[in-house]
Amino acid sequence: xxxxxxxxxxxxxxxxxxxxxxxxxxxxxxxxxxxxxxxxxxxxxxxxxxxxxxxxxxxxxxxxxxxxxxxxx
Amino acid sequence: xxxxxxxxxxxxxxxxxxxxxxxxxxxxxxxxxxxxxxxxxxxxxxxxxxxxxxxxxxxxxxxxxxxxxxxxxxxxxxxxxxxxxxxxxxxxxxxxxxxxxxxxxxxxxxxxxxxxxxxxxxxxxxxxxxxxxxxxxxxxxxxxxxxxxxxxxxxxxxxxxxxxxxxxxxxxxxxxxxxxxxxxxxxxxxxxxxxxxxxxxxxxxxxxxxxxxxxxxxxxxxxxxxxxxxxxxxxxxxxxxxxxxxxxxxxxxxxxxxxxxxxxxxxxxxxxxxxxxxxxxxxxxxxxxxxxxxxxxxxxxxxxxxxxxxxxxxxxxxxxxxxxxxxxxxxxxxxxxxxxxxxxxxxxxxxxxxxxxxxxxxxxxxxxxxxxxxxxxxxxxxxxxxxxxxxxxxxxxxxxxxxxxxxxxxxxxxxxxxxxxxxxxxxxxxxxxxxxxxxxxxxxxxxxxxxxxxxxx
Numbered sequence: 436x437x438x439x440x441x442x443x444x445x446x447x448x449x450x451x452x453x454x455x456x457x458x459x460x461x462x463x464x465x466x467x468x469x470x471x472x473x474x475x476x477x478x479x480x481x482x483x484x485x486x487x488x489x490x491x492x493x494x495x496x497x498x499x500x501x502x503x504x505x506x507x508x
Numbered sequence: 509x510x511x512x513x514x515x516x517x518x519x520x521x522x523x524x525x526x527x528x529x530x531x532x533x534x535x536x537x538x539x540x541x542x543x544x545x546x547x548x549x550x551x552x553x554x555x556x557x558x559x560x561x562x563x564x565x566x567x568x569x570x571x572x573x574x575x576x577x578x579x580x581x582x583x584x585x586x587x588x589x590x591x592x593x594x595x596x597x598x599x600x601x602x603x604x605x606x607x608x609x610x611x612x613x614x615x616x617x618x619x620x621x622x623x624x625x626x627x628x629x630x631x632x633x634x635x636x637x638x639x640x641x642x643x644x645x646x647x648x649x650x651x652x653x654x655x656x657x658x659x660x661x662x663x664x665x666x667x668x669x670x671x672x673x674x675x676x677x678x679x680x681x682x683x684x685x686x687x688x689x690x691x692x693x694x695x696x697x698x699x700x701x702x703x704x705x706x707x708x709x710x711x712x713x714x715x716x717x718x719x720x721x722x723x724x725x726x727x728x729x730x731x732x733x734x735x736x737x738x739x740x741x742x743x744x745x746x747x748x749x750x751x752x753x754x755x756x757x758x759x760x761x762x763x764x765x766x767x768x769x770x771x772x773x774x775x776x777x778x779x780x781x782x783x784x785x786x787x788x789x790x791x792x793x794x795x796x797x798x799x800x801x802x803x804x805x806x807x808x809x810x811x812x813x814x815x816x817x818x819x820x821x822x823x824x825x826x827x828x829x830x831x832x833x834x835x836x837x838x839x840x841x842x843x844x845x846x847x848x849x850x851x852x853x854x855x856x857x858x859x860x861x862x863x864x865x866x867x868x869x870x871x872x873x874x875x876x877x878x879x880x881x882x883x884x885x886x887x888x889x890x891x892x893x894x895x896x897x898x899x900x901x902x903x904x905x906x907x908x909x910x911x912x913x914x915x916x917x918x919x920x921x922x923x924x925x926x927x928x929x930x931x932x933x934x935x936x937x938x939x940x941x942x943x944x945x946x947x948x949x950x951x952x953x954x955x956x957x958x959x960x961x962x963x964x965x
Contacts, residue, residue, distance in 0.1 A: 451614070454615065459527045459615065460527050462531065462618040463527055463534070466531065466534055486729075
């Protein structure tokens with residue numbers, strides 16, 4: 436049980452990490468817009484957010500898989 | 509004056525680190541980043557920062573360890589901000605370290621970051637005499653030789669050309685690269701990387717990154733240094749150590765202005781300025797064919813020669829005062845440098861340049877037990893700056909003793925790793941203790957006490 440709890444904790448951490456980056460990258464985007472940037476630079480920021488979203492989705496999937504396997508035992 | 513405040517950011521998540529560094533950069537700081545505790549420690553050994561932003565959980569230890577190292581010098585004007593995902597940690601740390609530490613709880617809002625960076629932003633130079641202020645946050649010196657370096661930095665900062673720094677070991681090439689980055693006002697990061705330390709098989713991945721599954725062991729996507737430096741400055745130290753057969757890769761990227769991650773398909777634009785550095789002279793580079801000529805022209809669009817310390821003797825006094833003030837601040841002492849001591853320092857030739865001067869002051873500082881005046885050893889010179897030609901000679905030939913070769917190997921390995929003994933020992937394949945014992949056997953008597961103090965750390 437304790438092992439499961441630690442593993443879930445780890446999975447949650449892996450999900451939280453890209454979420455934190457997404458939030459910070461969005462703040463960067465806002466700042467860049469306020470500074471009058473547009474075009475390529477912003478596109479690149481959006482791209483970074485999307486990459487992190489994908490990373491987040493992967494991690495959620497991994498957690499789901501972990502929980503399914505665990506409950507089957 | 510084009511001087512910005514400096515911040516060191518320590519976090520093990522590369523993407524998060526790149527983003528927060530860009531934000532802090534956009535808020536007017538020259539940023540330096542580290543992914544591990546050991547990297548952060550190496551950086552603060554060399555440079556002071558106005559602000560340190562620190563993640564608590566790092567792959568090689570806890571950020572708290574780092575705080576403990578900073579704590580003894582409570583007089584230091586560095587502001588520390590802990591980045592944590594757990595607000596609960598806040599209170600326990602506050603109990604231990606007092607109110608002088610700020611917190612940012614993830615997810616970080618821009619407003620909080622702004623508040624932290626602008627509050628308590630006690631200017632590092634405020635209480636320092638004017639002549640000890642650093643140019644561009646890192647450089648010291650008023651000599652004519654340094655004035656022309658400042659002028660060159662000022663000029664080159666404004667245009668986006670690649671710069672090659674040429675200078676002997678220990679002259680401070682990385683500091684000049686940081687100065688160029690700070691003066692350019694670029695919003696991205698300053699990303700230092702050492703071409704001599706790259707693994708031959710992984711050099712492509714180190715430079716350009718890789719996609720998940722690009723090769724065995726590539727378990728996640730990785731950003732290369734080119735990508736990490738987007739919008740900033742990529743510092744390629746020891747560029748002449750890059751294997752010749754790998755140089756065409758770099759050339760192609762510079763010419764095409766884009767690159768592809770290993771295993772990837774989409775080209776990514778190169779958005780950084782490249783500052784490279786070498787301790788070889790232009791003549792050596794050409795004669796020994798260390799760098800492809802076409803690559804040399806691309807990298808050295810603006811070559812900048814950093815003068816050795818012996819060509820700016822008048823700065824020895826300033827540098828000595830600066831380093832002594834640093835150690836005094838760090839250990840809470842008020843050691844002075846006497847007139848005759850200063851004269852001896854100024855007369856010496858400093859083959860190891862500013863790095864050697866700093867080490868000498870540090871050694872002398874530790875040896876000075878009276879708490880009042882800095883006492884130099886009877887003979888100046890680091891253990892490795894011997895005039896003995898057998899020691900200077902870097903090549904192997906019959907007639908040398910094993911001891912000479914071993915000593916030489918240790919010296920150049922230490923040089924390569926910027927004097928970091930732990931790294932050098934790992935590379936040499938010997939224990940740190942063995943390395944200390946070897947070093948001790950090369951030193952004149954007067955240094956023994958200091959190396960013992962160091963080895964107990």
